[in-house]
Amino acid sequence: MASASRPASTRLASGSDATPRRPINRAPLPWLAAALPWVSVMAMSLFTFSPVIASAPVIPPLAFMTLLAWRMLRSGFFPIWVGLPLGAWDDLYSGQPFGSGIMLWSTAMLAMDVIDERFLWRGFRQDWLAAAVLLSAYLLLGSIFAGIAVRYPLPLTIGPQWLMTLALFPVINQLVAMLDRLRLLPLRRL
Amino acid sequence: MARSRDLRPGYSRRAQYGIFTGYVIAVVGIVVGLVAFGVSLYNPGAFGFARGAASDVAAPVGKASAVTRKSGRSLIAAIGAYFETGHQNLELTREIAGARASAVSARAMADENRRLKALLQIVDPAQPPVASAWLIGSTAASARRYAIIDAGSARGVHAGQPVRGAGGLIGRVVESSPGTARVLLLSDPDNVVPVRRAADGLPGFVQGLANGRIEIRLLTMGNNPLHPGDVFVTSGSGGIYPPGVPVAVVATPRRDGAEGRLAADPGSTDYVLVLPVYKADAVAAMAASVKAAGPPPKEDN
DSSP states (O other), rough: OOOSSSOOSSSOOOSTTOOSSOOTEOOOOOHHHHHHHHHHHHHHHHHGSSSSOOOOOOOOOOOHHHHHOOOOOHHTTSGGGGGGHHHHHHHHHHSOOOTHHHHHHHHHHHHHHHHHHHHHHOOHHHHHHHHHHHHHHHHHHHHHHHHHTTTTTOOOHHHHHHHHHHHHHHHHHHHHHHHHHHTTTTOOOO | OOOOOOOTTTOOOHHHHHHHHHHOOOOOHHHHHHHHHHHHHHHTTTTTTHHHHHHHHHHHHHHHHHHHHHHHHHHHHHHGGGGGGGHHHHHHHHHHHHHHHHHHHHHHHHHHHHHHHHHHOOOOOOOOSSEEEEEEEOOSSSSSSSEEOOOOOTTTOOOEEEEESSSSSSEEEEOOOOOOOOEHHHHHHOOOOEEEEEETOOEEEEEEEESOOOEESSSSSSSSOOOOOOEEEEOOOTTTSSSOEEEEEEEEEEESSSSEEEHHHHHHHHEEEOOOOTTTTHHHHHHHHHHHHHHHHOOOO
């Protein structure tokens, strides 16, 4: 679904293309519509600069969750190669060995493609389930990669982080939906 | 959710190639990631320049949030205080009585120390700290434990220098860029610190467990002489950390060694001091001798 051609309804109408309640001479700002998803994922990567100085992995991988949420909400928005630039950006801040993010994010995008192919019609629960599988694999592989980098297996300390990640996914999804509405606000006068 | 994209956009060659190229780049991304991961395994500092530049860019965000962290913590502490005022009061009164007594004796000891030093004409080497900095962030989502401080090579911070907070040792610098530096925290499993028990000098070392706790292992064999509450300080051996900096407190003794808490929790620390390497020449000599000895013989296990 091309974002530009989509009606910029600010509220959920009954039909998908129901009459939007906006003046006909208004359209979304093109740069906002194009940039907000990228900026939101990159900003989430910056969360390592958050007030929390953690002594254990406690914060969910928010950037990756945001990417998945965008991918599920607007499946055509991000190009399939998005894992290369955004994963590299995340690696700069995450503390994982450089490259693990690129690899995992690219693989996740391909996996989402397979999921799209296999399960054509999904409700939110199925989306959540798919995200749970991907996020679990992401956390597990991420901690294994970090363990390889220190040359011996780390104790698996991702339990609390894992639970929090799965529980927080709907929240992130809501946040992304809000951003999406913000993104398509009809601010430009034609 | 409806199916979104059609992967067969008719006869347009351009559209077909576009989709195909997307997949090629995605697979190339995986390969690039693998290669970069391999490189960073063999040379962990390989992408340090990029990380350094990135944290330089984001440093103002971190500085702002460090201020928020401090005030946020005090707010939570203020709320929490209401619930335990009574017995906290009692406890503090008792503690103050004890502290007063020990403060008097400490002052006497410091006096004596000064006089003795003057007598021996020992000049305190007085290594001034390299820099003082904010702790502006940490890797909260990864299994590795790094923190980032807002002082870098422009202010003389270099890899290897120890970092301490008011409560005790925080870690050591592993990478520095002009404006920021990356600190390997004590709770990272890669960080091993030689320590001794403050009371009697029992030697051991401290290693991170990656879950916020640390493991204290003793160099001596036999009965485990550790008790909850024992304080361990740096011993100065190894030449990186200056001796006498608090590192850990024993929480639960085990069959060999103990599990401990950090003396200085990075989460409740805002300002840290970067100290010079304690015996830089000794560290350099040791590294040179290790290099001269060649790689260690292969272990067969």
